[in-house]
Amino acid sequence: xxxxxxxxxxxxxxxxxxxxxxxxxxxxxxxxxxxxxxxxxxxxxxxxxxxxxxxxxxxxxxxxxxxxxxxxxxxxxxxxxxxxxxxxxxxxxxxxxxxxxxxxxxxxxxxxxxxxxxxxxxxxxxxxxxxxxxxxxxxxxxxxxxxxxxxxxxxxxxxxxxxxxxxxxxxxxxxxxxxxxxxxxxxxxxxxxxxxxxxxxxxxxxxxxxxxxxxxxxxxxxxxxxxxxxxxxxxxxxxxxxxxxxxxxxxxxxxxxxxxxxxxxxxxxxxxxxxxxxxxxxxxxxxxxxxxxxxxxxxxxxxxxxxxxxxxxxxxxxxxxxxxxxxxxxxxxxxxxxxxxxxxxxxxxxxxxxxxxxxxxxxxxxxxxxxxxxxxxxxxxxxxxxxxxxxxxxxxxxxxxxxxxxxxxxxxxxxxxxxxxxxxxxxxxxxxxxxxxxxxxxxxxxxxxxxxxxxxxxxxxxxxxxxxxxxxxxxxxxxxxxxxxxxxxxxxxxxxxxxxxxxxxxxxxxxxxxxxxxxxxxxxxxxxxxxxxxxxxxxxxxxxxxxxxxxxxxxxxxxxxxxxx
Numbered sequence: 133x134x135x136x137x138x139x140x141x142x143x144x145x146x147x148x149x150x151x152x153x154x155x156x157x158x159x160x161x162x163x164x165x166x167x168x169x170x171x172x173x174x175x176x177x178x179x180x181x182x183x184x185x186x187x188x189x190x191x192x193x194x195x196x197x198x199x200x201x202x203x204x205x206x207x208x209x210x211x212x213x214x215x216x217x218x219x220x221x222x223x224x225x226x227x228x229x230x231x232x233x234x235x236x237x238x239x240x241x242x243x244x245x246x247x248x249x250x251x252x253x254x255x256x257x258x259x260x261x262x263x264x265x266x267x268x269x270x271x272x273x274x275x276x277x278x279x280x281x282x283x284x285x286x287x288x289x290x291x292x293x294x295x296x297x298x299x300x301x302x303x304x305x306x307x308x309x310x311x312x313x314x315x316x317x318x319x320x321x322x323x324x325x326x327x328x329x330x331x332x333x334x335x336x337x338x339x340x341x342x343x344x345x346x347x348x349x350x351x352x353x354x355x356x357x358x359x360x361x362x363x364x365x366x367x368x369x370x371x372x373x374x375x376x377x378x379x380x381x382x383x384x385x386x387x388x389x390x391x392x393x394x395x396x397x398x399x400x401x402x403x404x405x406x407x408x409x410x411x412x413x414x415x416x417x418x419x420x421x422x423x424x425x426x427x428x429x430x431x432x433x434x435x436x437x438x439x440x441x442x443x444x445x446x447x448x449x450x451x452x453x454x455x456x457x458x459x460x461x462x463x464x465x466x467x468x469x470x471x472x473x474x475x476x477x478x479x480x481x482x483x484x485x486x487x488x489x490x491x492x493x494x495x496x497x498x499x500x501x502x503x504x505x506x507x508x509x510x511x512x513x514x515x516x517x518x519x520x521x522x523x524x525x526x527x528x529x530x531x532x533x534x535x536x537x538x539x540x541x542x543x544x545x546x547x548x549x550x551x552x553x554x555x556x557x558x559x560x561x562x563x564x565x566x567x568x569x570x571x572x573x574x575x576x577x578x579x580x581x582x583x584x585x586x587x588x589x590x591x592x593x594x595x596x597x598x599x600x601x602x603x604x605x606x607x608x609x610x611x612x613x614x615x616x617x618x619x620x621x622x623x624x625x626x627x628x629x630x631x632x633x634x635x636x637x638x639x640x641x642x643x644x645x646x647x648x649x650x651x652x653x654x655x656x657x658x659x660x661x662x663x664x665x666x667x668x669x670x671x672x673x674x675x676x677x678x679x680x681x682x683x684x685x686x687x688x689x690x691x692x693x694x695x696x697x
Contacts (some may be wrong), residue, residue: 162566163459166206167304169247173210174198180257181224192332193253196290196320199328200297204316205306210245220594238597247275249300262296276303289319321656322680323636327357334366343370344400346456347611348407355449355606356636359658374460377467390474393465397484399477400461404454414527415519416586416634417498420595423564426551430672434554437502437511441595443551444496444517445633446537451521458523460533460534480523490533494520496585499570502552504516504561511552512569534594587689588634598633606638610645620626622649622688630656640665650686669693 282292298316334349350367463647502511581583602609639660661671673693
């Protein structure tokens with residue numbers, strides 16, 4: 133309990149710093165005072181009808197409200213880091229009346245702010261309904277309410293919560309700019325969605341007492357969006373506690389200490405075993421329909437068709453976050469100085485449980501069909517795609533466990549193309565589609581649900597656009613094949629996608645585009661740039677402009693960057 137209170141005080145300090153930073157930073161998203169002088173506690177909404185594996189959703193809703201009210205107003209937000217004070221009070225043995233504590237949450241008496249936001253989220257047959265209230269703390273008068281229903285997809289992309297935030301902000305008098313209103317009316321950026329989801333899962337896991345699971349998700353959140361300070365703060369605190377080797381002051385003798393470490397290692401193995409079975413594997417099979425006639429057999433009245441292009445892509449962010457969490461546990465065990473005496477020196481190679489969470493997973497056998505516009509399967513095929521991941525116990529870095537991921541085809545944007553031969557010409561129609569039927573002899577839909585492999589159809593334009601870039605671990609390294617630019621000339625434009633092969637673009641590598649002058653650059657928000665990532669001092673201008681998303685143009689006469697209207 134003492135360590136938990138130390139953790140709470142550290143979070144309190146981090147939150148104060150975050151709030152001070154928010155108050156002094158420039159805010160282009162509103163006119164007027166933006167609600168300055170108002171303070172708000174945002175509670176986790178109560179949930180109705182959610183499945184067990186959806187337990188993170190209330191924290192996700194809370195986190196998105198925290199993000200939106202922080203970014204689109206001058207309201208001082210008492211966010212969920214400080215709310216751990218309240219959760220301690222709800223479980224503290226010294227606080228006898230738990231019902232009264234819950235009532236305090238509902239009425240905002242535990243929130244030292246001028247207002248508090250509460251509500252609930254209910255799962256419906258087709259989506260979710262949310263009802264939210266902003267209440268004044270002093271007189272308990274309702275200041276603003278929101279009720280709305282949205283489909284499942286609008287929780288996945290956070291659009292439903294963003295629209296609720298837009299309406300609530302306007303009802304409490306925050307005068308948003310047109311740009312801010314448009315942003316809040318739409319979906320969140322891909323990497324922000326991934327980051328908020330991972331952060332919510334981490335917060336939920338931490339509140340449930342599973343620190344290994346929490347740490348892994350915090351690492352993921354910070355990898356997807358390095359600007360999320362809370363994920364970084366929480367992972368740092370958990371990491372420091374684990375790597376110290378100490379479980380807590382209640383471990384007063386060696387036997388109890390060992391038992392608690394065995395429990396932690398068992399928790400780690402159970403989490404990784406569950407994670408690899410319920411989460412998507414670190415591979416996605418991207419495929420596109422790209423039918424081209426290659427030859428005709430006039431005697432047999434058949435044609436050969438180039439039917440499908442596929443690309444198997446490893447999710448390196450997934451793998452690296454798993455690796456970091458595993459290494460933190462390994463380091464903590466070794467920090468005790470007792471691992472060998474306890475018989476735990478070879479963990480995780482020698483496991484505590486009977487599970488096998490780190491076994492090698494490789495080779496995908498993929499079945500597909502080519503369908504004509506009457507839905508008839510005119511060709512069936514089988515594809516072997518190689519990709520493996522495992523904990524590499526034979527080549528650890530400084531004896532630390534390492535997750536290795538391999539993928540095919542070749543690097544620099546290669547992909548696999550398959551041909552359907554001998555197709556009856558009468559079966560060929562103008563519009564044909566490809567359907568993935570099986571993965572490793574399992575129905576494709578079941579394979580996706582069970583986390584065997586992610587499958588994603590993409591347009592030909594998107595497929596080709598993804599191939600343009602070299603991309604690893606969230607870092608855009610440059611063009612696959614750099615264009616030739618003669619002296620005195622420049623490339624008209626460069627569009628940096630938010631995602632490449634389904635992974636968010638987090639940063640632009642050193643010298644990625646340093647020898648290529650551009651007339652304009654379109655880029656997302658909060659992308660990390662090095663001084664030499666681009667030519668013409670673009671990195672400095674983008675960073676000084678607050679790392680905002682948009683199209684930046686270069687005036688070759690003045691040699692200056694500017695933003696497009």
